[in-house]
Amino acid sequence: MAHTKPIPKVKLFIGIMYVNETFFNKAVEILKQSFGEVEDISESYNFNQFTDYYNNEMGDGQVKRFIVFRDLIDRDELANIKHLTNKIEDDFAVNGKRLINLDPGYLTEHNVVLASAKEQPHKVSIGMGMFGDVVLVYRSGNYRSYFKTFADYKTEFVQKYLLSVRKKYLLQRRSENV
Template identity: 30%
Template sequence: MSDPQPAEAVKLIVSLFSGEGRLIGDAIRALSEKYGKVDFIGAPASFVYTDYYTKEFGGSLIRRLVAFDRLIRPDSLPDVKLWTNSLERRLSADGRRSVNIDPGYIARAHLLLATGKGYSHRPYLRDGIYADLTLIYRNKAFQSLPWTYPDYAGGEMIGTLTRIRDKYGLQLKGKSAEVSPAPGDLPGSGGNMLNEEMIQ
């Protein structure tokens, strides 16, 4: 019989996309106020993997990925999703969303996203929120699954998530300051919650 152990803390990540970069910046600022210092902001990238959101958001969508320095409890993911849902409503215009905000977390063994839609690979958590097992980490690499969204299965995204996972691993060892700088990484000094230049 195994003895239950406390869950290991995990690294919060959030994917955002919108037709307006300004709104993504507003959302990142609000996220930083809520969840603390952002330690990674990905460069703006075109979101071209599906036309599912075109009717709601229009074309020419911009996507950014952010990660947070402060680790969270994995069982807090539903709370994060409910809060980001409320942020989407705050930033909406004329009753329509203007920015899409998808939170998740990186653990040693996988990348998990939060969703409000259940499916065979999405076990229920609580409060209307399900867990989407998006990537697994095996043989020293993230690996996609049959249901992984194409944007998360791409090589560039896998590389970015691997780097964030490497930083997370050092955080667990108390060595986050030893991470070498790379594009997207934010300096960890000065106590600033957010580098404004990175979200312009």
């Protein structure tokens, strides 16, 4: 029988999709008030190359960036974080159309998990009507995707970025002894 042990804290990040840089900057300021200091912000990339799903709502030309927060969180905070980011999206919306899309998730030593309000066979409940979606698994020095992984998370750009975040996260865990 396996015995329980403390579950390590995880690294919070939020993918932000937007068309207007001003809204990105405002969203980052609001998110900092809730989650503290931002440790890193990725370069932006063209999200429209993967899908036109959001064009009717947000317009063409969406770009996406990741913001990574300095403080580690408990995994069970993710559902509440998703509710908060949904409220922020609603606060930015005009006539029911979002100007930003916020996708919170966390990174562990072993995987990358996103929060979702949409139930699917491959997602598990994380409480509060939210689901956890394991989009990448770390194995043999790299991230591995699977057939349900979002297209942008399958790219070399995103995976390299998240590998760099993972490396810093592991150093932080050691230095903070968590």
